[in-house]
Amino acid sequence: MQPRRPPPPAPGPPRPAAPLLALPLLLLAVQGAAAPTGPEAAEWRPDTGPPHGLLRQAARAALHFLNFRAGSPSALRVLAAVQEGRARINAKKECTVDLVFTTEHYNSEEGEERLGKCSARVFFRNQKPRPAVNVTCARLMEKTKRQQEDYRLYKQMKQLRNPLDGVSIPDSHGHIDPSLRPVWELAFLGSSYVMWEKTTRFLHYYMAQLSGVKQWETNDGAIDFDYTVLLHEFSTQEIIPCRIHLVWSPGKPLTVKYHCQELLAPEDASGTEEGSAVAPTELSNF
């Protein structure tokens, strides 16, 4: 573990978690609405309903947001199945999706199925990122058990001694050493924030691999660590490296700061994206 990190420059005010925006939505005949442009555009016809892809997209956005807000690395969820949904698009090509879907534990062994049901409303602002999410889920894990698991993970993180920055998690063969599992789960929690922020109507992300992990000592016993995550964006198939700094204590709100590299061409200026957040203390859904 590194000695206490040097104090960072004073961060800007944390961005608020995106609230649900109540907009006057025009229920247009979808056929008449201009289809969204771009290579991934699909036209909807009223008779066929919204493309299944749109519902899954909304579900993923909702889940990233949910995982971040819950702040619990032992209660992370992934999408199991979309059950039903509908979507509306307005004149500005902004899209509201209402859906019901089931989830599973991220950390579960294969075959273990406990399907927590969720309902969500997700609002995509055309091709812009940071979809607005309002999501409610049935509990997958009892609160006490979740707290115990979080605390266990916390202790495991604190016990990690070896320098980790040369290590890739998972390795090339997809293997994660059991002692490094907590690192992966916490990193997934932090990455959820980043993935939610970057998700748009057409872009969605998965976490591919971690490297460059460095853990720092803290005064207050919090877990404080930096890592590089390679995010896989599905529709472009691009791999996006992001440097993430995460501070976490069981039961306390999560702090995430990040810096992603958008690699386009070495000749062009590479774009970067930054963001930070502190999860609100009120976790109204849980």
Add this chain to the structure above:
Amino acid sequence: MGFPGWPPPTSNLGRVLSQEGLLGPSVSPPVLPRHQVLRISVADEAQVQKVKELEDLEHLQLDFWRGPAQPGSPIDVRVPFPSIQAVKIFLEAHGIEYTIMIEDVQSLLDEEQEQMLAFQARASSTDNFNYATYHSLEEIYDFIDLLVAENPKLVSKLQIGSSYEGRPLYVLKFSTGGKNRPAIWIDTGIHSREWVTQASGVWFAKKIVQDYGRDPAITAVLDSLDIFLEIVTNPDGFAYTHSTNRLWRKTRSHTSGSLCVGADPNRNWDAGFGLAGASSSPCSETYHGKSANSEVEVKSIVDFVKDHGNIKAFISIHSYSQLLLYPYGYKKAAVADQKELDEVAKSAVAALTSLYGTKFQYGSIYTTIYQASGSSIDWAYNQGIKYSFSFELRDTGRNGFLLPASQIIPTAEETWLALQTILEYTLNHPY
């Protein structure tokens, strides 16, 4: 005193090398010519003390596996060759009984070492090849040669070209005879980072030879059709995923005027080439290449398929997403055979899911995954190869490209059921 890393209890005799003793291939273990292991029986406390005296004689270099304790407890000691005479004389002089447990320690070690090296190094047959792990290009090419050598009547190796960096492009041909029979094409690993696909290709190859003559379905297929299987369709990319960047997708061709390397071999086919659904930027993961078939890895397949002229099904295997796709990707319009392809996909997916419950979706590329131009199965379909399908294997994002090796065999097994469905359908629906 003794050699480090030696295990104490005699119960480990069958595995002389302990965990600590399992040395990597680059380190050679100590060579122990004709050391013996003696088991000493001490009758009383006096004898225990005598053996302890022996222990103190450092120049003898004795290695007590089970040290002197009390009467009744056997004492096991490894004795180096130069000390054997002296120790035996000592014990006999004091009336202490002993037996020789291991005549020659080195020979035991040699056997162990051989087994270990065999496991780590090359498989000597496709029966001791490890299908449950990911392999290097060299190991896969060795596997191919072994498979052909073991099944010369059924399997042959063709070279359809060379990669950009000069690596051979090998295709396995499974055939029971005939002349230019109708055939099925299967490729895995066109995108190099999708490691479960090459690993599954290896498994399929073995499965075919195992099942021919035993399983009626595959036997019927091979009695009338040939199967062509290209396991490492993008060897340059694959080598790069091992040496440098595990998440490399494209070929390794150089584009003049750009520092970026590689084109997406699944955007390089001559079907809607360059249209929306591919990138014109050389640095992009979906860069279509400077022209259709500019990538030699693609051109080699195109030439092979055209020259063959009798391919009836064309299947490209990718990961991840758990999908079974048919054309088109470059445009939304349904193919003429959409209804039939959809039915075949439906039953193939049902077969796949029946094994482990793995859920797959199916449909055209455009409507199921995203718009993609210049893809292999669009080209194949437009060539008149009706049964053109693309798979996206496990998983749905939890592990993505870095699928744990423990899932290789289950993935291959379930996928094989879907492939079999398509193979049988092709057999039963000649056109």
